[in-house]
Amino acid sequence: MTKTGLFIGLITLDLTYMTTNYPEKNQKVVANNYTITAGGPATNAAVTFSYFNNQTTLLCGLGNHPITNLIKADLEKHNVTIQDLDKNRSEPPPVSSIITTQDTGDRAVISINATKSQISKELIFPEIIDNIDIVLIDGHQIAASLEIAQFAKSKNIPIVIDGGSWKPGFEEILPFVDYAICSANFYPPNCESQESVFAYLESLNIPNIAITQGEKPIKYLSQGKFGNVEVPKINAVDTLGAGDIFHGAFCHYIFDRKFTKALANAANIAAHSCQYFGTRQWVNSTICIF
Template sequence: MSSDSLPPPENRIVVGCGTVTVDYLAAVAAYPKPDDKIRTTSLKVQGGGNAGNALTCVARLGLKPRLISKVADDAQGKGILGELEADGVDTSPFAVSEGGNSPFSYIIVDNQMKTRTSIHTPGYPPMIPDDLSRASLLSALDGASIVYFDGRVHETASIVAQEAVRKRIPILIDAERVREGLDDLLKLADYAICSAKFPQSVTRLRANGIGTVCGRLFLGTAEKIPPSELIDTTGAGDAFIGAVVYALCANMPPETMLPFASRVAAANCRALGARTGLPHRSDPRLASFLHQSSQVVVTS
């Protein structure tokens, strides 16, 4: 049986709240020194942003994501919305400002050291709670099986999270690093995905009397990528999170979920940009995981 023939999870509606951008990616032979003039080895312009990337991953895996975010009515904003919609992301909850600028990032990908450096310009005006009407919020959350937050636009995120709690919708937080308002979101979260350094930051917060940590901790090992196949790590964490969101909707056990998410993230690192390498549900590299989760759901 191919992955295409397997039905996606029944709980398919996922809501995300966070940032989207346009990424201007320039790959170079080696990172430039101050005052250098160099040429790119390749160039790509595509959508980015943590929430935009994660929900694109979710859509390609067969779920139905809705995204709460904000752009301006400029060319970049139109491009962001068009790219998300082409991938199957519902952008109806978006706020679109008249004037201002949509968020964008310049990203330098160092082919020699396999690193990426990002210079981000936030969107203006920034997203505020008034940008999301009560009707739009309720419509976005209708039928949702999980709500994901990338830890940004924290004031709007707080309102969305509180409504999700009232509706008993599970919440997943991207805890990449300590951000304003993140501790309040974590208090409402059912799941948190953190970077390797974040637990140390939380320990420091707790020492100062801020925040609590409880629950179960799962540790996963990243998939090793041969140096010849590693192209760009931009968006690897977002791909991992998107795969975890899918796995939760598919009732994957942790011992399957974590290797699956690592596989999706590794696939994404084999192409330039945060979305180019995101695998689709039909990708043969995912077949064994999808078959396992299908068997788990059927026999439970």
């Protein structure tokens, strides 16, 4: 059954290059391959959610700079609806430059994120969540996300957070969250271990918590029970966006209400994506839908 998802957070233009190795100081390197796509955690998650034939809306402040046409074209191709709350913005959107090394699939990213393109909370209205089945927040639009979280909670719409890293203001949103899916780099203030991260999130009454660790097993705490979910072993071509893709797939699979199964299926999708260069090639590949 088709579901509807609202994704709020970072939207960028990603310029991604595949190279044999990283350039050294004052060195020019010729790339072996490149892609230009829309990027950002919520954006890549939205594309993934749409991949499963769900109705997908990306809430953002994109504006009308010429560069935005490249972002819009990519998202239109993948059936993601853009709800732009700052259509008159003339400044360029955030642009990320990414280098992926051919032998390892590791990547280096430089970006200014969403610090200069924040959406005012005054632009958020309750009707935004009409007919929405799930909300994902990546933490790059804290003020607007808090408004969305409050509206969603009042209507019992499940809220997922992509905790890639701690961002000031997350502490206000977390009490509304149903699923906290964090990376191993997510450390709230005064937390110095994964155990303390679990304890902090559990103290906010978040019922389902997971910490992804790349190729290592996913750790989770669900309804008071700890456990691990194994992830597929692969030879990675490119790890860019794997976490974002994981979150988008999780938003699809969690409608079965089985937390650990959703984590495992999302891990399979993310692992599959890592076997292709960039964040879009996997979409056009043959894959078994779990």
